[in-house]
Amino acid sequence: xxxxxxxxxxxxxxxxxxxxxxxxxxxxxxxxxxxxxxxxxxxxxxxxxxxxxxxxxxxxxxxxxxxxxxxxxxxxxxxxxxxxxxxxxxxxxxxxxxxxxxxxxxxxxxxxxxxxxxxxxxxxxxxxxxxxxxxxxxxxxxxxxxxxxxxxxxxxxxxxxxxxxxxxxxxxxxxxxxxxxxxxxxxxxxxxxxxxxxxxxxxxxxxxxxxxxxxxxxxxxxxxxxxxxxxxxxxxxxxxxxxxxxxxxxxxxxxxxxxxxxxxxxxxxxxxxxxxxxxxxxxxxxxxxxxxxxxxxxxxxxxxxxxxxxxxxxxxxxxxxxxxxxxxxxxxxxxxxxxxxxxxxxxxxxxxxxxxxxxxxxxxxxxxxxxxxxxxxxxxxxxxxxxxxxxxxxxxxxxxxxxxxxxxxxxxxxxxxxxxxxxxxxxxxxxxxxxxxxxxxxxxxxxxxxxxxxxxxxxxxxx
Amino acid sequence: xxxxxxxxxxxxxxxxxxxxxxxxxxxxxxxxxxxxxxxxxxxxxxxxxxxxxxxxxxxxxxxxxxxxxxxxxxxxxxxxxxxxxxxxxxxxxxxxxxxxxxxxxxxxxxxxxxxxxxxxxxxxxxxxxxxxxxxxxxxxxxxxxxxxxxxxxxxxxxxxxxxxxxxxxxxxxxxxxxxxxxxxxxxxxxxxxxxxxxxxxxxxxxxxxxxxxxxxxxxxxxxxxxxxxxxxxxxxxxxxxxxxxxxxxxxxxxxxxxxxxxxxxxxxxxxxxxxxxxxxxxxxxxxxxxxxxxxxxxxxxxxxxxxxxxxxxxxxxxxxxxxxxxxxxxxxxxxxxxxxxxxxxxxxxxxxxxxxxxxxxxxxxxxxxxxxxxxxxxxxxxxxxxxxxxxxxxxxxxxxxxxxxxxxxxxxxxxxxxxxxxxxxxxxxxxxxxxxxxxxxxxxxxxxxxxxxxxxxxxxxxx
Numbered sequence: 040x041x042x043x044x045x046x047x048x049x050x051x052x053x054x055x056x057x058x059x060x061x062x063x064x065x066x067x068x069x070x071x072x073x074x075x076x077x078x079x080x081x082x083x084x085x086x087x088x089x090x091x092x093x094x095x096x097x098x099x100x101x102x103x104x105x106x107x108x109x110x111x112x113x114x115x116x117x118x119x120x121x122x123x124x125x126x127x128x129x130x131x132x133x134x135x136x137x138x139x140x141x142x143x144x145x146x147x148x149x150x151x152x153x154x155x156x157x158x159x160x161x162x163x164x165x166x167x168x169x170x171x172x173x174x175x176x177x178x179x180x181x182x183x184x185x186x187x188x189x190x191x192x193x194x195x196x197x198x199x200x201x202x203x204x205x206x207x208x209x210x211x212x213x214x215x216x217x218x219x220x221x222x223x224x225x226x227x228x229x230x231x232x233x234x235x236x237x238x239x240x241x242x243x244x245x246x247x248x249x250x251x252x253x254x255x256x257x258x259x260x261x262x263x264x265x266x267x268x269x270x271x272x273x274x275x276x277x278x279x280x281x282x283x284x285x286x287x288x289x290x291x292x293x294x295x296x297x298x299x300x301x302x303x304x305x306x307x308x309x310x311x312x313x314x315x316x317x318x319x320x321x322x323x324x325x326x327x328x329x330x331x332x333x334x335x336x337x338x339x340x341x342x343x344x345x346x347x348x349x350x351x352x353x354x355x356x357x358x359x360x361x362x363x364x365x366x367x368x369x370x371x372x373x374x375x376x377x378x379x380x381x382x383x384x385x386x387x388x389x390x391x392x393x394x395x396x397x398x399x400x401x402x403x404x405x406x407x408x409x410x411x412x413x414x415x416x417x418x419x420x421x422x423x424x425x426x427x428x429x430x431x432x433x434x435x436x437x438x439x440x441x442x443x444x445x446x447x448x449x450x451x452x453x454x455x456x457x458x459x460x461x462x463x464x465x466x467x468x469x470x471x472x473x474x475x476x477x478x479x480x481x482x483x484x485x486x487x488x489x490x491x492x493x494x495x496x497x498x499x500x501x502x
Numbered sequence: 503x504x505x506x507x508x509x510x511x512x513x514x515x516x517x518x519x520x521x522x523x524x525x526x527x528x529x530x531x532x533x534x535x536x537x538x539x540x541x542x543x544x545x546x547x548x549x550x551x552x553x554x555x556x557x558x559x560x561x562x563x564x565x566x567x568x569x570x571x572x573x574x575x576x577x578x579x580x581x582x583x584x585x586x587x588x589x590x591x592x593x594x595x596x597x598x599x600x601x602x603x604x605x606x607x608x609x610x611x612x613x614x615x616x617x618x619x620x621x622x623x624x625x626x627x628x629x630x631x632x633x634x635x636x637x638x639x640x641x642x643x644x645x646x647x648x649x650x651x652x653x654x655x656x657x658x659x660x661x662x663x664x665x666x667x668x669x670x671x672x673x674x675x676x677x678x679x680x681x682x683x684x685x686x687x688x689x690x691x692x693x694x695x696x697x698x699x700x701x702x703x704x705x706x707x708x709x710x711x712x713x714x715x716x717x718x719x720x721x722x723x724x725x726x727x728x729x730x731x732x733x734x735x736x737x738x739x740x741x742x743x744x745x746x747x748x749x750x751x752x753x754x755x756x757x758x759x760x761x762x763x764x765x766x767x768x769x770x771x772x773x774x775x776x777x778x779x780x781x782x783x784x785x786x787x788x789x790x791x792x793x794x795x796x797x798x799x800x801x802x803x804x805x806x807x808x809x810x811x812x813x814x815x816x817x818x819x820x821x822x823x824x825x826x827x828x829x830x831x832x833x834x835x836x837x838x839x840x841x842x843x844x845x846x847x848x849x850x851x852x853x854x855x856x857x858x859x860x861x862x863x864x865x866x867x868x869x870x871x872x873x874x875x876x877x878x879x880x881x882x883x884x885x886x887x888x889x890x891x892x893x894x895x896x897x898x899x900x901x902x903x904x905x906x907x908x909x910x911x912x913x914x915x916x917x918x919x920x921x922x923x924x925x926x927x928x929x930x931x932x933x934x935x936x937x938x939x940x941x942x943x944x945x946x947x948x949x950x951x952x953x954x955x956x957x958x959x960x961x962x963x964x965x
Contacts, residue, residue, distance in 0.1 A: 083651060083932040100563030102929030109708045110930065119710040121658060122651040122932075140659050173933050188546060188585040195584060196603045245572045247582040446920045446928060450913055457909045465909060466565030467573065469546040469585075470636050471934075 050075045050117070051145035053388065054135050056125050056325065058085050058108045060374045061357025062150035064381025069148075070115035072389055077142060079135070081124040083107055086173060089374065089438050090451070092226060094176035096233040097184065097241075097467040098458060101173045103450050106443050125151070127328050130350050146352050146388050149325060149339075150381070153358035153372060156321035156336065163297040167314040170226055177471055179315060183218070183234065184469045186312040187242060187251060190216055194248035216254040219302050219311040221294050222318030223260030224267070225409045228277060230315055231258040232412025235285040240413075240462035257309065259302070260290045261318070266409055266417065268371060273417040276426040280415040294318070320372065322359045329353070334361045343399035344387055345380060354387070356380035362400065370402050379403065408434045413459070513538045513580070514608035516851065517598050519588050519788065521548050521571045523837045524820025525613035527844025532611075533578035535852055540605060542598070544587040546570055549636060552837065552901050553914070555689060557639035559696040560647065560704075560930040561921060564636045566913050569906050588614070590791050593813050609815050609851050612788060612802075613844070616821035616835060619784035619799065626760040630777040633689055640934055642778060646681070646697065647932045649775040650705060650714060653679050657711035679717040682765050682774040684757050685781030686723030687730070688872045691740060693778055694721040695875025698748040703876075703925040720772065722765070723753045724781070729872055729880065731834060736880040739889040743878040757781070783835065785822045792816070797824045806862035807850055808843060817850070819843035825863065833865050842866065871897045876922070 051074045055062050058080040066078050084105040093099040109120040127136040128147070135142040155169030168178050216238070220231040238254040245251075258265065258281065264274040265281075265288060278288050296303030302311050322337035331347045332340045338361035341347055345354045345362070357377040362370050370376045383400045390397055406420030408430065416430035425433065435455065442448050454465055514537045518525050521543040529541050547568040556562040572583040590599040591610070598605040618632035631641050679701075683694040701717040708714075721728065721744065727737040728744070728751060741751050759766030765774050785800035794810045795803045801824035804810055808817045808825070820840040825833050833839045846863045853860055869883030871893065879894035881887065888896065898918065905911050917928055 083647060083930070100565035100929075101931055101933060102560075102563035105931050107708075107930045110926075113708040116710075119654075119658070120708075121655050122648075123655060139655065173931065177933070184546060185585075191582075192584050192586060192602065195582070245570075245576040444928075446916070446926070449916060450928075453909070453912060453916075463573075463909070465913075466563075467546070467570045468564055468568050468636065470564060470640070 051392070052077065052143060053146045053148065054079065054142050054144040055148045055150065056080075056135065057150040057152055057323075057357070057359075058082075058120075059088070059150060059152045059357060059377065061152075061377035061381045062148065063108070063111065064378045065148050065150065065356065065384045066112055066118060066381075067115070068382055068385030069388060070112070070118045072385065072392060074117065074146075074388070074392075076115070076118040078108060078112065078118060078120045079123050079125055079137065079142070080108055080120070081122070082172070083109070083122050084173070085111060085443065087442055090442070091170055091173075091176050092229040092233060094173065094466070095170055095179040095183075095230065096237060097180050097464040098233070099451060099454060100466045101177070103447055103454070104442070105173060106447070111443060125325060128325075128353075130329065130353060133352070144352075146354070146391075148354045148356065148384055149329075149359060150355075150357040150377070151323035151325045151359055153320040153322050153336075155316060156319040157316070158319060160297070163316070166297045166299060167221060167302075167316040169316040170230070179230075179313075180466075181469050181471050182313045183237070184467060186216055186218075187246065187249070188469070190249045190312070191246050192248075198248070216249075216251070216312045217310055218254065218256045219309060219314045220256070220258045221297075221302070221314065221316050223258055223262070223265030223288070223290065224317060227258055227260070227315075227317035228265060228281065228409060228411055230317060231256050231286045232281055232284050232410070232415060235281075236413050236462075237464060239285050241458075241464045241467075243462070256286045257311075258286050258288050259292050259294060259304070260288070261293045263291050265290065268407065269409070269417060269419055270424060273419055273424055273426060277409065277411055277417045280411045280417075280427065284412045284415060320358070326355070326359050329355075336361075344397045345384060345400050346387075354384045356384055364402060373407070375405060376402055408437065410434045514855070515540065515606060516609045516611065517542065517605050517607040518611045518613065519543075519598065520612070520614040520786075520820070520822075521545075521583075522551070522613060522615050522820060522840065524615075524840035524844045525611065526571070526574065527841045528611050528613065528819065528847045529575055529581060529844075530578070531845055531848030532851060533575070533581045535848065535855060537580065537609075537851070537855075539578070539581040540607075541571060541575065541581060541583045542586050542588055542600065542605070543571055543583070544585070545635070546572070546585050547636070548574060548906065550905055553905070554633055554636075554639050555692040555696060557636065557929070558633055558642040558646075558693065559700060560643050560927040561696070562914060562917055563929045564640070566910055566917070567905070568636060569910070574906060588788060591788075591816075593792065593816060596815070607815075609817070609854075611817045611819065611847055612792075612822060613818075613820040613840070614786035614788045614822055616783040616785050616799075618779060619782040620779070621782060623760070626779070629760045629762060630684060630765075630779040632779040633693070642693075642776075643929075644932050644934050645776045646700070647930060649679055649681075650709065650712070651932070653712045653775070654709050655711075661711070679712075679714070679775045680773055681717065681719045682772060682777045683719070683721045684760075684765070684777065684779050686721055686725070686728030686751070686753065687780060690721055690723070690778075690780035691728060691744065691872060691874055693780060694719055694749045695744055695747050695873070695878060698744075699876050699925075700927060702748050704921075704927045704930075706925070719749045720774075721749050721751050722755050722757060722767070723751070724756045726754050728753065731870065732872070732880060732882055733887060736882055736887055736889060740872065740874055740880045743874045743880075743890065747875045747878060783821070789818070789822050792818075799824075807860045808847060808863050809850075817847045819847055827865060836870070838868060839865055871900065873897045 053069050053074050053076045055066050055078045063085055085108050087104040090104040112118045123137040125137050133144050157163045218234050220227045235256045238251045242251040266274050266277050281288055292304050302309045326333050326337050326339045339355040341355050341360045341362055347353050358372040387397050408418045410416040414428045414431050416434045418425040418430040439448050516532050516537050516539045518529050518541045526548055548571050550567040553567040575581045586600040588600050596607050620626045681697050683690045698719045701714045705714040729737050729740050744751055755767050765772045789796050789800050789802045802818040804818050804823045804825050810816050821835040850860050871881045873879040877891045877894050879897045880889045881893040902911050
């Protein structure tokens with residue numbers, strides 16, 4: 040029922056599933072066309088993903104990097120936003136099926152993104168949380184901060200029960216805290232670098248029984264080098280900067296087991312106060328509901344115009360889409376690709392409404408930036424490479440610039456300037472667990488109600 | 503084992519339980535004495551309680567009104583902070599018993615505060631959350647924001663299933679959202695006033711199917727007037743200001759039942775999309791572990807020097823203490839009382855160390871301030887009374903001044919200025935529930951895992 044602009048027939052209805060970078064960009068652009076737009080998301084807020092690691096590491100508050108979707112889109116009177124979960128599609132009938140109702144569409148844009156992948160070991164998830172949502176970030180924050188609190192208290196108990204031990208042995212008798220980050224992509228690198236900063240600087244002088252600076256931070260990467268999407272040279276520089284910050288980097292090491300308090304690599308057991316997962320993503324399960332081909336990660340193999348085979352009116356964009364560039368290289372799951380695809384879909388729909396032929400999507404790569412930690416980053420802009428302080432400044436500038444909302448930009452800049460000067464981290468709150476007290480070592484593991492079964496039930500589990 | 507300053511005997515050990523206003527003030531002051539201080543709290547953070555309602559109503563983020571206790575106290579090298587829960591005392595042996603260990607003390611300061619009281623109806627708690635912790639505030643925020651989202655979606659379903667109904671009836675067919683706040687003290691007044699501001703202004707123009715301005719906000723008070731601690735005149739003015747903001751105030755009404763979706767007052771049933779509890783507090787259960795007399799609310803009847811009968815070295819301060827002033831009036835459970843008592847305990851211990859006789863505590867009442875909402879407040883300073891805009895400015899100034907940390911003061915001021923000018927609320931995130939989708943009306947009720955039994959099991963339950 041694609042109608043002519045200006046006619047009194049109902050406007051074409053566009054349904055957009057998901058309001059990440061891809062879906063939100065699509066919504067804003069499509070809203071300019073003579074259509075009715077419905078945005079469906081299971082969260083009420085859009086997250087500025089590139090800064091989510093700062094929430095996990097207590098540098099920022101959730102409200103500073105997230106904004107209500109309906110607030111971002113409120114100026115578009117032809118856009119409605121509904122909090123709902125899509126569970127299936129009926130492409131023949133042009134219907135989107137949510138838990139509560141059915142939506143009819145003329146055009147469908149699916150941008151439901153990706154989630155963590157544990158390579159067939161879903162039982163590792165509660166033991167090694169990943170970083171995708173605000174809740175994930177707060178759970179990581181809780182575990183990291185709690186690990187220090189627990190160590191401080193355990194040391195106090197030791198000195199109380201064993202009064203012959205000199206209390207000034209600086210924690211030599213207890214094993215220091217050990218944080219293990221699995222996965223050497225951008226998220227793993229950010230997390231490891233920032234954890235090092237917390238342990239070396241932010242907590243300095245605040246504990247009486249432990250020395251946070253003695254904590255070890257390990258970054259484990261299965262491949263031969265970290266940040267594999269960057270050049271060899273930048274990879275090497277990133278590793279140098281990480282080591283300088285105090286992170287131990289181990290490449291070509293495959294994690295074969297995760298259990299409470301430890302990570303296994305083959306026969307080697309590494310004790311881990313906290314384990315974080317940044318090793319892989321899988322596409323949203325909605326991709327498999329479309330009945331078209333998907334790749335191993337569940338990404339939908341889209342046509343060059345981002346629609347799916349046999350259904351010209353259904354687009355898949357962002358992390359859920361698998362598209363290869365002219366050189367046969369898969370486009371990466373990064374914000375610029377998602378934003379350009381969201382933008383492109385609006386153009387495709389506009390051309391359809393004007394009965395013009397569609398064009399193919401081409402990604403324009405403006406460059407890549409990855410932050411590592413305090414004043415450390417790498418940047419690749421075409422042939423041009425940059426690392427260290429100036430790459431970090433570029434990263435900071437671009438990310439604050441793209442953050443949604445003027446107020447948020449100002450607040451985040453103040454936070455950043457403050458913690459750069461003082462090393463303080465402003466959001467060091469342990470929240471989320473109603474029953475903090477009485478926790479023992481296992482409270483760094485799954486929370487009450489989670490499935491707490493250890494993944495490896497052999498006798499080699501620790502304490 | 504009270505030792506002489508300067509001797510090589512171990513310093514007297516002071517254990518402080520709880521780091522609210524009373525405990526934190528005590529810790530800071532006592533740290534100046536030649537003693538060793540241990541602060542025990544079940545949370546890692548101190549909360550600036552007067553601004554907690556702003557977190558509940560999406561105006562501020564948790565990190566802006568809370569700070570890690572160990573960070574606040576880090577400059578005092580003779581203070582250690584431990585995250586632990588006190589479960590009992592052995593006053594004869596001078597021991598504090600936590601879940602994990604036993605602490606010996608020479609002086610004990612108990613400042614574990616108060617929690618919500620449901621007047622013997624603890625089953626109402628999951629249905630009508632109160633506001634004491636960060637988690638409480640986020641849960642209230644979740645319920646309030648979710649109520650609007652749910653209404654928007656339900657209206658969409660109605661127009662989809664019943665296409666004969668004109669979609670422009672402006673929600674007349676659906677009952678508007680109704681928020682019920684139980685209790686007309688300062689917290690209830692703040693919550694009701696701010697909810698009205700959200701409904702009337704902050705959400706304006708963001709929904710397509712409902713009109714948030716049509717929401718009703720009811721404030722129910724059992725006594726004859728709201729803010730009973732203030733003069734009749736100020737009570738009346740506060741009520742006027744609330745009505746002006748759009749709140750319906752009902753006094754002399756006792757709530758007799760709370761059930762999912764409704765509140766009962768005798769035979770009268772009021773439907774309630776969200777119910778909030780601000781009607782009463784009970785002292786921390788630790789008060790009853792001391793074996794001394796407590797009042798009906800569980801507050802410890804302390805001696806004029808804030809110690810407890812028979813145990814001169816045990817002090818109870820803040821909301822857990824019941825002390826009457828010269829006129830026989832119970833000191834209110836407010837921050838100034840807690841702070842002055844914390845300060846006073848340090849003086850008492852200092853006098854003990856110097857073998858000077860203790861003096862009695864006297865509260866110096868500098869005045870009271872209660873905020874009502876946007877540019878509305880009441881103030882009572884001795885005989886001097888103030889209400890409206892200038893009272894609100896005074897409230898704002900004093901509260902931002904006393905907020906802990908320069909960075910936080912700056913951030914909160916920016917947030918405030920921004921939302922005053924734009925009516926925006928910066929922290930409108932629905933978080934905490936992993937399974938938002940698929941929720942129905944009951945998801946505004948207790949979360950999964952809570953005890954969801956309705957309090958009234960007769961046939962009069964709705965929906």
